[in-house]
Amino acid sequence: MEMPDIDWQLAIDSFWPLLRGGLTGTIPLTLASFTLGLALALVLALMRIGGSRVLSGIARAYISAIRGTPLLVQLFVIFYGLPSMGLTIDPWPSAIIAFSMNVGGYAAEVIRAAILSVPKGQWEAGYTIGMSRNQALRRLILPQAARVSVPPLSNTFISLVKDTSLASTILVTEMFREAQQIAAFSQEFMLIYVEAAVIYWVFCLVLSTVQDRLERRLDRYVAH
Amino acid sequence: MSPTDPTRTDPAQNDPLLRVSGLNKSFGDNEVLRSIDLNVQAGQVLALVGPSGSGKTTVLRCLNGLERPDAGTVDFSAGPAVTFSEKTTRRQKESLRTRSAMVFQGYNLFPHKTVLQNVTEGPIQVQKRPKAEAIAEAERLLERVGLAEKRDDYPHQLSGGQQQRVGIVRALAQQPSLLLFDEPTSALDPELVGDVLTVIKELAEEGWTMVLVTHELAFAREVADTVVFMDGGVVVEQGPAQEVLRAPKQERTRAFVHRLLNPF
Numbered sequence: 001m002e003m004p005d006i007d008w009q010l011a012i013d014s015f016w017p018l019l020r021g022g023l024t025g026t027i028p029l030t031l032a033s034f035t036l037g038l039a040l041a042l043v044l045a046l047m048r049i050g051g052s053r054v055l056s057g058i059a060r061a062y063i064s065a066i067r068g069t070p071l072l073v074q075l076f077v078i079f080y081g082l083p084s085m086g087l088t089i090d091p092w093p094s095a096i097i098a099f100s101m102n103v104g105g106y107a108a109e110v111i112r113a114a115i116l117s118v119p120k121g122q123w124e125a126g127y128t129i130g131m132s133r134n135q136a137l138r139r140l141i142l143p144q145a146a147r148v149s150v151p152p153l154s155n156t157f158i159s160l161v162k163d164t165s166l167a168s169t170i171l172v173t174e175m176f177r178e179a180q181q182i183a184a185f186s187q188e189f190m191l192i193y194v195e196a197a198v199i200y201w202v203f204c205l206v207l208s209t210v211q212d213r214l215e216r217r218l219d220r221y222v223a224h
Numbered sequence: 225m226s227p228t229d230p231t232r233t234d235p236a237q238n239d240p241l242l243r244v245s246g247l248n249k250s251f252g253d254n255e256v257l258r259s260i261d262l263n264v265q266a267g268q269v270l271a272l273v274g275p276s277g278s279g280k281t282t283v284l285r286c287l288n289g290l291e292r293p294d295a296g297t298v299d300f301s302a303g304p305a306v307t308f309s310e311k312t313t314r315r316q317k318e319s320l321r322t323r324s325a326m327v328f329q330g331y332n333l334f335p336h337k338t339v340l341q342n343v344t345e346g347p348i349q350v351q352k353r354p355k356a357e358a359i360a361e362a363e364r365l366l367e368r369v370g371l372a373e374k375r376d377d378y379p380h381q382l383s384g385g386q387q388q389r390v391g392i393v394r395a396l397a398q399q400p401s402l403l404l405f406d407e408p409t410s411a412l413d414p415e416l417v418g419d420v421l422t423v424i425k426e427l428a429e430e431g432w433t434m435v436l437v438t439h440e441l442a443f444a445r446e447v448a449d450t451v452v453f454m455d456g457g458v459v460v461e462q463g464p465a466q467e468v469l470r471a472p473k474q475e476r477t478r479a480f481v482h483r484l485l486n487p488f
Contacts, residue, residue: 124290125332129346129398130321139349143336 007188014182014192018175022199025174029164032096034157037103044108046137049115059108066105072166074098079170095167103160110152114145147218154211158204165200175199239301241266241433242287242402247296247308249282256282257293258457264402264450266301267431271438271448271465275480278454280437284404287435289320302401324402325395329410331387333379339366339390340375343397351398358397365393369423385416389423396427403427405436441484445469453477 047059066074079094089097118141126136168177179196183189240263247260256279264270272280285291287298292308299305300323306316333342340362347358366372369389379387388408395403405424409417421443428434428447438444444451444465451468453461453476461474472478 119332121328121330121332122334124326125328125334127290127318127321128288128326128328129394130350131346132318135349139345140334140336147336 021175021178033099036100040104041107045111114149243299271444274454279457325398325400329407403434
């Protein structure tokens with residue numbers, strides 16, 4: 001193996017396009033998909049723990065399908081598969097739909113477990129002060145479940161940042177697609193891909209710091 | 225004031241605040257309550273005593289709508305009676321909750337809310353009382369139990385005895401007609417029991433109507449007007465506290481009282 005000379009000028013010139021791909025592609029894609037995915041996950045989690053067997057069964061089947069199939073396949077079904085059924089969706093919305101559906105499936109189980117981890121006495125204390133089930137859920141149970149679900153949901157979030165690189169396969173211009181184009185043009189594959197990797201890493205380091213802060217903030221009312 | 229104080233109105237003269245009749249409850253094959261009848265007069269303290277698993281706590285939970293009896297009637301003088309069957313709706317069961325408030329064995333305070341927020345949550349969010357009024361009332365009640373300066377603390381910063389006093393204040397803030405206590409001192413360290421019992425005794429002297437599940441027989445004898453002894457899901461004996469706890473008629477009551485008063 002030969003040690004290549006590092007083309008520093010290329011590294012510097014390609015930094016801004018890569019970072020721009022991150023800021024205008026990777027990050028918005030992640031934020032939009034995570035937000036929608038969490039909303040879907042909450043609905044699925046409530047279907048799972050609610051009284052209805054039918055709803056619970058539907059949610060369970062959905063979660064199983066999402067967890068049992070590759071994300072890349074889910075992405076391809078939506079972007080390349082649906083047009084054959086007469087439904088063509090642009091790259092960006094396709095990516096957001098696929099990623100949110102995926103996050104929804106994974107985060108649903110996290111949220112469900114977090115809700116079940118809140119002691120039954122908390123529901124009862126809510127009932128005894130006259131709350132309905134919905135009120136108790138919203139004002140007592142979910143805030144406590146949120147604290148429990150921050151670490152596992154942060155993992156989901158950080159995975160999502162990296163998984164958005166798959167959107168390059170359906171023509172979304174995010175950081176990795178930008179990298180592929182620069183690499184193809186310059187033929188400096190090692191340099192460009194490592195540079196992209198470093199930027200992903202820095203993004204995730206920043207997110208871990210945010211996670212720590214959030215956990216500490218939510219910790220203020222938990223016994224140590 | 226003692227239960228024999230002549231200035232105290234004789235409960236038997238009044239209509240009962242709460243009338244329970246024929247309460248039945250099973251969990252699967254396990255019959256935990258069989259045909260329970262109880263009357264609680266306004267201003268009276270009724271203590272439910274008996275061995276673990278005798279159904280005392282289940283009675284309390286049925287009164288607060290936390291458990292749905294299979295049969296029986298719960299009749300608060302201030303509202304429509306609820307007669308339980310398979311057809312009883314959730315709304316009917318929950319209508320009982322506005323009449324009573326429960327103090328739990330494990331406190332069940334809301335850990336993510338401050339002491340003050342724990343107390344005002346029901347009045348503000350459920351009863352929609354004006355915020356300023358609810359806060360003033362909560363502060364007054366906290367002051368009463370000696371916890372005024374803890375209003376902005378979170379529950380985990382308090383001792384068990386302090387947490388339970390907040391639990392009592394939270395119940396009082398609902399302005400219920402009946403207070404329910406489910407073994408309020410069982411989870412406490414022995415040296416903290418006294419503070420909580422003092423508060424309960426003061427409330428009794430003030431004329432609050434209460435149903436109290438307890439293992440503290442000495443306390444029951446002092447505070448309760450009526451003692452109901454339960455065993456195996458039935459009421460074995462009930463009557464004035466002095467009679468039931470000092471001179472029980474039934475053999476099962478006698479054995480229980482003897483065992484609790486002479487543990488060694």
